[in-house]
Amino acid sequence: MEKDVLILGIESSCDETAASVVKNGRTVMSNVISSQIDIHTLYGGVVPEIASRKHVERINQVIEQALKDAGVTLDEIDAVSVTYGPGLVGALLVGVGAAKAIAYAAGKPLVGVHHIEGHIAANYLEHSDLEPPFLCLVVSGGHTHLVRVLEYGRFEIIGYTHDDAAGEAFDKVARAIGLGYPGGPKIDKLAKEGNPHAIEFPRAKIDGCEYDFSFSGVKSAVLNYLNGCEMKGIEVNRADVAASFQQAVVDVLVGRAVGAAQKLGEKRIAVAGGVASNSALRAAMKQACDEAGLGLCYPSQIYCTDNAAMIASQGYYEYMAGTRHGLDLNAVPNLKIGQR
Ligand code: KG4
Ligand code: ZN
Numbered sequence: 001m002e003k004d005v006l007i008l009g010i011e012s013s014c015d016e017t018a019a020s021v022v023k024n025g026r027t028v029m030s031n032v033i034s035s036q037i038d039i040h041t042l043y044g045g046v047v048p049e050i051a052s053r054k055h056v057e058r059i060n061q062v063i064e065q066a067l068k069d070a071g072v073t074l075d076e077i078d079a080v081s082v083t084y085g086p087g088l089v090g091a092l093l094v095g096v097g098a099a100k101a102i103a104y105a106a107g108k109p110l111v112g113v114h115h116i117e118g119h120i121a122a123n124y125l126e127h128s129d130l131e132p133p134f135l136c137l138v139v140s141g142g143h144t145h146l147v148r149v150l151e152y153g154r155f156e157i158i159g160y161t162h163d164d165a166a167g168e169a170f171d172k173v174a175r176a177i178g179l180g181y182p183g184g185p186k187i188d189k190l191a192k193e194g195n196p197h198a199i200e201f202p203r204a205k206i207d208g209c210e211y212d213f214s215f216s217g218v219k220s221a222v223l224n225y226l227n228g229c230e231m232k233g234i235e236v237n238r239a240d241v242a243a244s245f246q247q248a249v250v251d252v253l254v255g256r257a258v259g260a261a262q263k264l265g266e267k268r269i270a271v272a273g274g275v276a277s278n279s280a281l282r283a284a285m286k287q288a289c290d291e292a293g294l295g296l297c298y299p300s301q302i303y304c305t306d307n308a309a310m311i312a313s314q315g316y317y318e319y320m321a322g323t324r325h326g327l328d329l330n331a332v333p334n335l336k337i338g339q340r
Contacts, residue, residue, distance in 0.1 A: 006070075007319060008077045008102070009312025010063065012055045012095030013087025013115045014141070015046045018308035019063040021070035021077070025316030026124055030069035031302070031309045034058045041181050045171070052090035059098045066308070074106045081315020084112035084325075085335025086142065092331035100327050111315045112325045115306075116143055116337055117155065119272040121314035122299040122307070127270075130297055135266040137257040139281070140273030141167035141182075144253075146211050146260055147337065149270075152317035155338045158264075159211025159256060166249055167275045169215040173222050173245050177238045187242045188278050194239030196247035196280075199225060203252050211260050218248050250281045258288045268295035277304040 004023050011018040015036040021029040036054045040046045067074065082099035085092060096112075103110035120136045132152055138145040144166045146159035164172070167184055174183020179190065201221045204214040222245050229236045261269050269289060275281065276298045289296040303310060323340065332339075 005078045005316060005319070006072060006076060007111075007312040007315045008063070008066070008080045009113075009308035009310070009315055010059075010080065010082040010095045010099050011115075011118070011306055011308040011311045012059065012091050013083045013085070014091060014306055015040055015051050016306040017055050017058040017062050018306065019066035020308035020312050021066055021072060022125070022309055022312035022316060025313045025320075026128060028125055028309045029072070030066045031307060032062050032066045032069065033307055034062050037182065044175060044181050046088070048088045048090055051088055052094060055091055055094035059094055063098065063102070074102065074108070077106070077108055079109040079111050079315065079319045081111040081113050081311055081318070083115045083118060083311050084329055085114065085332035087115055087331075087333060089331050089333040092333065096329055096331050100329060104327055109319065110325045110327070110329060111318045111323050112329050113311045113314045113318060114335055114337060114339070115311075116140070116145065116273075118310040118314045120147065120149060120270065121317070122272055122303040122310035123270040123297055124313050125303055125309055126300060127297045130268070130270065133266070134268040134270055135257065135261045135264070136270045136272055137253060138272050139166040139253060139275035141165060141171065143273065144213050144215070145337070146257060148264070148266070153321050153323070157337055158260060159209070159213065161213040161215060162206060163214050163216035164219060166213070166215060166253065167273070169219045169249060170275065172219050173242075176223055176226055177236070177241055184275060184278065187246055188280070190239050191243040191246045191280060194237065194241070194243030196243040198237065198240035199244040201225075201244055201248040203248055211256055213252060213256065215249065218245065246278070246280050250278070250284045253281060254284045254288050257285070258292050258294065261294050262292055266294070268297070271296075271298040272304070274305045277301040
C-alpha cells in the first residue's frame with residue numbers, strides 16, 4: 001500500500017485566516033477558519049490593513065489548531081501549501097511568510113497555490129469521483145470565470161467578467177438596499193421572500209464573447225431603479241429587488257455555463273467560489289444540468305467560501321506533479337490562473 005500524503009494548507013488572501021490538513025488531496029483531517037467578518041462589517045467591506053493585522057495575530061494559533069485537530073505533528077506533514085495569489089498583498093504575505101518559516105524550520109517542501117485553483121479543488125474534497133476534465137464555473141467575490149479543467153494543474157479560461165465579479169455585484173447591491181456586508185448570503189436569504197420576476201433587470205451579453213460576463217449593468221440597473229423609486233416617492237419592496245437581481249445574475253451564470261458545456265462536449269460542471277453557495281444558483285444549475293443531461297457538483301457551503309482545505313487539496317496535486325517553491329516565494333496579488 002502506498003504511503004498517505006499529508007498536506008498542510010494555509011490561506012490568508014482576504015479576510016479569513018485558515019489552515020487545514022488534507023490526506024491524499026481528498027480527505028479533510030482538519031479545517032480551521034478564523035473569520036474576520038465581524039470586524040469588516042463595521043466598515044461595510046474588507047479593510048486591507050486591518051485584514052493583514054488580524055492575520056498576523058491569528059495565523060500561528062490557527063495553524064497549531066489545524067495540526068492538533070488532525071492529530072498530527074509537523075514531522076508527519078509531507079509538504080506545506082499556501083495561497084500566494086491573487087488577493088490582498090498584505091494579507092497574502094502573512095500566510096506566505098508563515099508557510100516559508102514552517103517549511104524552513106521543519107525542512108518540508110513548500111508549494112505555492114493559486115487561490116482560484118484552490119476554489120476549483122474544493123470540489124475534490126467531497127466528490128471522490130470528480131476528476132479532470134470538467135468545466136468549472138468559478139464565482140467568488142473577486143472572480144467570475146468559466147474554466148476548463150484539463151488536468152489537475154492545467155486550466156483553460158474560456159470566459160471571464162469584463163467588469164464586476166458576481167460576488168462583488170451581490171455585495172454592492174446588498175449595500176444599496178441596506179443589507180450590509182457580506183451581501184451575498186443576505187440577498188440569498190431576503191430573496192426567498194420576494195418575487196424573482198417582479199422587476200426585469202438586464203441580462204448582459206457581450207458581442208463576440210459568448211462565454212464572457214458583465215455584471216456592472218445589472219448592478220447599475222438596480223441602483224437606477226432604487227433612485228427612481230426614491231424620486232417618485234414609491235416604497236421599495238426590498239425582497240422583490242433582491243429576488244429579481246439574483247434571478248438576473250443566476251440566469252446569466254447558468255446559461256453561459258450550460259451552453260459552454262454543451263458546445264464543448266463537457267460532461268460535468270463543477271461550481272466553485274463563495275457564490276456557489278447561493279441557493280437559487282444551485283437550484284437553477286441543477287434543473288438546467290438535469291435537462292441537458294450534464295453532471296453537476298459543488299462544494300458544501302463551508303468549502304465554497306475561503307478555506308485552507310481547498311488549498312491543501314490543490315497543493316497535493318501540485319506536490320505530486322513536482323511543483324516546489326523556494327524560500328524566495330513572494331505574494332503575487334494579480335497571479336493568473338495556470339501561471340507557475
Ligand atoms: O470565494 P469567496 O469566499 O472570496 C473570494 O475569493 O472572493 O467569496 C466571497 C463572495 C462574497 O462576494 C459573498 O457575498 C459571496 O461570495 N457569497 C454569496 C453567498 N455566500 C457568499 N453570494 C451569493 N449568495 C450566497 N449565498
Ligand atoms: Zn476566495
